[in-house]
Amino acid sequence: MEFMRHSATLLLMICSMMSCAENASESTSEVPSAQAASSTIYYVDAVNGHDDLDGKSEATAWKTLSRASQLKMGPGDRLLLHCGQEYEGVLEVTGKGTAEKRVEVGHYGEGSHPVIRGFDTSAYAVHVHHSDYLIIHGLEIVNTGRERLAGRTGIKVSCTDYGISHDIVVSDLYIHDVNGSLNKNAGGGSAILIENGGKTMASRFDGLTISDCHIRNCARNAMIWSGYYTRQDWLPNTRVVVRGNLIEGVPGDGIVPIGCDGALIEYNVMRDCPDILPSDQAAAGIWPWSCDNTVIQYNEVSGHKAPWDAQGYDCDYNCRNTLIQYNYSHDNYGGMVLVCDMGNERNYSIGNQGSIVRYNISIGDGVRPKPTRAGMFSPSIHIAGRVENTLIEHNIIHQNLKPSDDIDRTMICSDSWEGYADRTTLRRNIFYAPVESHFEMTKSTGNVFERNWYLGQYTSLPGDTEPQTSCPGYQDLVLANDTMGYEGLRQLMDEHELFGTVCRFVNKEKIEQFFSDLEK
Numbered sequence: 365m366e367f368m369r370h371s372a373t374l375l376l377m378i379c380s381m382m383s384c385a386e387n388a389s390e391s392t393s394e395v396p397s398a399q400a401a402s403s404t405i406y407y408v409d410a411v412n413g414h415d416d417l418d419g420k421s422e423a424t425a426w427k428t429l430s431r432a433s434q435l436k437m438g439p440g441d442r443l444l445l446h447c448g449q450e451y452e453g454v455l456e457v458t459g460k461g462t463a464e465k466r467v468e469v470g471h472y473g474e475g476s477h478p479v480i481r482g483f484d485t486s487a488y489a490v491h492v493h494h495s496d497y498l499i500i501h502g503l504e505i506v507n508t509g510r511e512r513l514a515g516r517t518g519i520k521v522s523c524t525d526y527g528i529s530h531d532i533v534v535s536d537l538y539i540h541d542v543n544g545s546l547n548k549n550a551g552g553g554s555a556i557l558i559e560n561g562g563k564t565m566a567s568r569f570d571g572l573t574i575s576d577c578h579i580r581n582c583a584r585n586a587m588i589w590s591g592y593y594t595r596q597d598w599l600p601n602t603r604v605v606v607r608g609n610l611i612e613g614v615p616g617d618g619i620v621p622i623g624c625d626g627a628l629i630e631y632n633v634m635r636d637c638p639d640i641l642p643s644d645q646a647a648a649g650i651w652p653w654s655c656d657n658t659v660i661q662y663n664e665v666s667g668h669k670a671p672w673d674a675q676g677y678d679c680d681y682n683c684r685n686t687l688i689q690y691n692y693s694h695d696n697y698g699g700m701v702l703v704c705d706m707g708n709e710r711n712y713s714i715g716n717q718g719s720i721v722r723y724n725i726s727i728g729d730g731v732r733p734k735p736t737r738a739g740m741f742s743p744s745i746h747i748a749g750r751v752e753n754t755l756i757e758h759n760i761i762h763q764n765l766k767p768s769d770d771i772d773r774t775m776i777c778s779d780s781w782e783g784y785a786d787r788t789t790l791r792r793n794i795f796y797a798p799v800e801s802h803f804e805m806t807k808s809t810g811n812v813f814e815r816n817w818y819l820g821q822y823t824s825l826p827g828d829t830e831p832q833t834s835c836p837g838y839q840d841l842v843l844a845n846d847t848m849g850y851e852g853l854r855q856l857m858d859e860h861e862l863f864g865t866v867c868r869f870v871n872k873e874k875i876e877q878f879f880s881d882l883e884k
Contacts, residue, residue, distance in 0.1 A: 407444055409446045411449060453486075455480055457469055460497075470502045478503055490505055492519070501534075514553070515545070515552065518554070519539065524561050525562035529560070546584050546616070553584050560601060571603040584616035589620065600624050601627075617647045623655065637667050644737070651678030658683065658686045659689075662870065663869070668696040671736060678703070693727075699742060700726035703746075703785075704748040717753055720755045725762075725870055729761075758793065766799075778806060786808065790816060801820070816832065
């Protein structure tokens with residue numbers, strides 16, 4: 365129910381900045397009194413508008429996005445596009461609101477959300493830049509060209525050579541059919557691109573929320589950041605929240621904060637990822653890169669099919685104190701989680717330090733059906749490179765029968781990536797393997813296994829302090845009901861709906877109580 369409370373709070377915040385814009389009979393006099401004295405509403409009507417008018421009423425609305433893009437909005441100003449209409453081109457948005465009088469970009473009138481459709485070669489369809497205290501919501505965004513374009517995105521939010529951009533909210537957008545490049549090295553593409561930096565003035569976001577958006581059929585990625593990432597040049601974005609978004613049909617990375625401190629990523633769903641990336645491409649569901657203190661919780665990732673990696677979750681390069689908890693991962697080509705850092709990147713990276721992976725559920729992951737650059741490789745947990753002080757506890761890893769005997773059955777692999785992991789602790793996890801599985805800790809050092817449950821079949825077990833090879837509680841909850849794990853383990857989850865799609869989030873109280881009962 366925590367997710368519902370968050371969504372209700374955000375909805376109330378949005379509604380407080382709007383004045384019943386859904387009704388075509390809305391008038392300027394209906395704007396909240398705090399905005400009425402000095403704020404202006406600007407209207408855009410693709411059917412009946414005219415760019416020679418002043419845009420300040422429905423009767424004098426502008427016609428085109430190019431005219432609306434000339435607007436520089438101040439505190440309390442609103443830019444509204446008529447519902448049920450399509451606008452071709454690019455919308456450039458600059459708004460400098462205040463905490464008391466935010467800038468809004470949204471819609472008015474009756475009907476479906478207005479559609480902004482980028483030109484054939486548009487790098488983006490919407491660009492929010494150099495803004496403060498701004499909310500953009502209630503729009504449909506499409507950016508499809510005749511050919512894939514490197515770096516193409518749906519909406520770009522940027523601050524460069526600006527300083528600090530405060531409190532930007534991106535909410536209730538339907539972004540679909542953005543055909544960027546499928547190759548990360550060639551520039552990729554995304555539904556949402558967050559960019560900060562600058563040559564003359566260091567710039568970052570303090571307060572950025574992306575919530576309740578539906579992203580569908582976008583390439584290569586759903587949401588990705590581009591900002592400061594080296595420890596020698598470190599200016600992280602702060603107060604970043606990504607919540608309640610549905611990502612479908614995205615073949616690459618789902619949500620990737622870069623250069624952030626304290627990002628919160630929760631109640632998001634990524635599903636049905638098409639297997640269309642080039643064979644050398646790596647991607648995963650939700651993961652930070654060059655970030656500190658990231659919290660990834662109450663998310664669901666399934667059906668990821670990247671040629672390499674394809675885990676539900678990942679803690680990557682140059683990250684400290686990442687917390688991955690109460691997440692659901694299932695039916696991915698890769699496993700539940702990757703924790704990694706390339707050992708020879710000391711010129712900008714501090715490595716991967718202090719990651720915690722706890723109270724997550726994995727069902728039927730690791731089903732990659734074809735060779736990768738390392739052969740048939742898809743361990744349930746992959747630890748690679750210079751990773752230090754990692755804690756993996758109270759997770760449920762439920763492997764299922766693989767579609768083919770050739771598919772990898774490794775439970776945990778800790779291997780080299782220009783270095784090896786040190787001080788990894790795995791305690792009180794449930795590992796279930798219906799056919800023979802195994803653990804490959806290779807040359808990693810300081811590994812500690814404490815009182816884990818090893819259910820099913822294994823060629824050998826790691827050196828656990830007190831290995832448990834039976835678990836009546838798991839037998840009763842899961843295996844007695846469904847050896848595949850879905851029916852039994854769903855008793856530890858809550859069911860919600862995002863944009864008509866049923867999704868499941870791990871219930872904190874239920875899974876913690878389940879493990880508590882097992883440990884008595």
